[in-house]
Amino acid sequence: MKKQVSLLTLTAALLLGACSTYEEVPATSGDGATAVGFLADIAPREQSRADINVDFETGLTGTWNSEDKLGVLANDFSKLLQFTYTTDSKAFTGSLSGSEGTWEYRAFYPHNGNATVSGTTVTVPFSALRTQNGNKYNSEFDIMAADAITHNNAEPGKTPEGNAVKFNLHRITSILALKLQGGAASEKIASVMLTSKKPIASEKLTFTVPSAPNAAYDPSAINPTLVAKGTSATDSPISINSEHITVTYADGTAPSADYSETFFNVLPDDSYGDLTFSACTDKGNAASFTIPRTKPVVANWVYTVDQTASFTKAAAPTVKWIGHEDLTTPTELLESGNSANIRVSAPGGIKSMQVDITSAPLATLLPAFGLAESMDLTSPATEEMATALAGLGFPTPAQLLNQQHVYFQIGGLIDMLAMVCAEVTETTNSDFKFTVTDNAGQKTVITLKYVKTVAPAITYNNDADLWANTASFTLNIPADATSVSVQYRIKGQTTWNDANVTANEDGSRTAKISPTWTEGTNDAGLTIYTVNPETGIFAKKTYEYQLNIDGSIIKSGEFTPANNSGDTIENGDMEGWSTKAAPDNASKTIPYPNVSGNTFWASGNNMYMAFLTGGKAAKLCLQNTTKAGRGGNSCAEMSAQNIYGVFAAGNLFTGDFTMEGSVGYAQFGQKYTYSARPVALKLKYAATIKPIDKVANDAPASKGDIDKARIFVCIVDWNARHSVQSGTSINAKTFWDPATKYSQPEGDIIGYGSYFITTSTDDTMQELTIPINYYKKTDIAPNPEEKYTMIISCATSYLGDYLTGSYTNKLWVDDFEWVY
Secondary structure (H helix, E strand, C coil), X not given: CCCCEEECCEEEEECXXXXXXXXXXXXXXXXXXXXXXXXXXXXXXXXXXXXXXXXXXXXXXXXXXXXXXXXXEECEEEEEEEEEEECCCCEEEEEEECCCEEEEEEEEECCCCCCEEECCEEEEEECCEEEECCCCCCHHHCCEEECCEEEEEECCCECCCCCECEEXXXXXXXXXXXXXXXXXXXXXXXXXXXXXXXXXXXXXXXXXXXXXXXXCCCHHHHCCEECCEEECCCCCEEECEECEEEEEECCCCCCECCEEEEEEEECCECCCEEEEEEEEECCCEEEEEEXXXXXXXXXXXXXXXXXXXXXXXXXXXXEEECCCCCCXXXXXXXXXXXXXXXXXXXXXXXXXXXXXXXXXXHHCCHHHHCCCCEEECCCCCCHHHHHHHHHCCCCCXXXXXXXXXXXXXXXXXXXXXXXXXXXXXXXXXXXXXXXXXXXXXXXXXXXXXXXXXXXCCEEECCCCECCCCEEEEEECCCCCCCCEEEEEEECCCCCCEECEEEECCCCCEEEEECCXXXXXXXXXXXXXXXXXXXXXXXXXXXXXXXXXXXXXXXXXXXXCCCCCCCCCCCCCCCCCCEEEEECCEEEEEEEECCCCCCCCEECCCCHHHHHHHCCHHHHCEEEECCCCCCCCCCEEEEECEEECCEEECCEEEEEEEEEECCEEEEEECECCCCCCCCCEEEEEEEEECCEXXXXXXXXXXXXXXXXXXXXXXXXXXXXXXXXXXXXXXXXXXHCCCCCCCCEECCEEEEEEEEEEECCCCCCCCEEEEEECEECXXXXXXXXXXXXXXXXXXXXXXXXXXXXXXCCCCEEEEEEEEEEC
């Protein structure tokens, strides 16, 4: 027996064992095969195999048992044979086909039915997931290879002298043995995990048996290697090696947390670095410790660890989708090579894992494979489901239950999803939600989000221009389509309008919506344009559309333009009133149709005429809170005034009013932002209309003519306000009428609307809509940062600038708003 040596906190000892003996096995008939029995001992001390008992003071001893199986190559190295140990014969028994002659043998242990051979290269499982029966050693991964044997003039399975062939096996692996104490006797160890900084396990391990006849085992030539890459059931490349080995226990055999022994077969290595042991219990308590290891770990040695640890509640599970930090944005499906690598860390051991699949393309496909949209991976509902899940790369129950670390790859499944989604005609989302629960009842949820983006046949480009009244769609349709049309309409209407479809260089097509304009002439002989609000795109509307290809409606839908609420007119409801210093006497105040501090509306109210007439001129525009039909609490009331025989029309307009002595200047224009083109101005009004009883300044009217009230609106592009002189002195050159000229010295008139009130209304205010005629079909609204852009004017007398009209005319207005 070798003396134990201390390697840091690992203790190492050479494996020991007793020789096996052989008894002749009777031949069995069948196809010319000869029943034979092989003997096998373990070098260097002719140890027998591996029903190993551990003494953490003196080492390991063991014997073969009936579960041990030997892999044998005999002459034909393309055929791997399995020989099983029988306790009666104390030999590995099986059969060989052939007769006396030259026999070459190679052997390895174990061969549990999963090994393969190619030439002299053997591939065996060396899984990261291992199972013990209580505290007993598990020999499934105790890999050994035998010296080459050649016998001439020998019967099958015999030496020339007639004795049974005896293999001398050499252990390829090292054994790490952990004795762990410190947990509660009432709890069971659920799993123990060994973690290294380099791979220590794989689904496949390869090594080379000696090739030359009678060649002795050569550790440098055996070359045990962990296979790093493999192929999934769906032919996708996957990683199959691991930095972890986890030991769980056969049902009903888990040791108590106060004392357990766990064994790990690993490959020899010059320097593993840090080795971490992590244990968890069936109640979710965990203990972990790390041993630095810089010295070599040698084959056929056992390294023991004796540790008393503190068990505490484990941290909650973590689930990582490798390479995907942003889990909120769906990942676009590729045609192939989709990544779906999942790493689960559960220090408390996994108790359950649920997957919930939300995917329209898979909804009907899953049942065909025995799958469901919601599945418990730790306890599949049926064997068919379990088989299908494993085939798609999902971990099996054995690979999940009580495991502390799980890594799995379902990229093949996602590639299948991509294949199914290749046939979808619209963008489709698929979610895979994983819920992991540990032994402490702690849950962690992660959702893998995938999307198959399909360019729809028609896409609204979200580019509505509510001033230009345009919008567009992108069409992705077959190039050979001969008849393509896009129609649109205001939602709820019955008549469709056609968009203009054009081809693009990239093969797509664009359908553009534009308004229909009608050209006409106004009473002054000027060319005007009116827009049809049922064509084009306007504010405060939702639109329906449909795509027609070769006589069939392919796609229909609806959209609402962004920023669709239209524009409001400041104090258009005439609720905001205050007072301001009179334009001719700052010590006096006059009624002012604006909230205090604002200056949008103005009127001709002043104190000069008020002084002459006892305040009448200050009443050209007042707040009225009693008029029937008003929209809210108040409206504006305008009244004409007689000032010692001088006529003053009641008025209200957007702009400003100033005075120089007894001369007043109405300054028309406000800076106003248009987000949408209006087609009309709507308001409420009431009027008292009487014959003209004052004519002055060569006004184009006669006494007794009906004095018409007037309301007009203008969209302008002016560099400054337009100033009209009136009062005790007029200047007719400053007078203007938007219906008679395209422009004024300050700039262009883009559009206008005008309405003359020729008859009195009843006492209740009524609605009025004034259509806007456009002189210019501009695609861009005037810029209020640089220009004055909007005018609304209301007057009790249309010739008020001439100081002409009816002294008794009145006009009430309220609730100004744009019509789109």
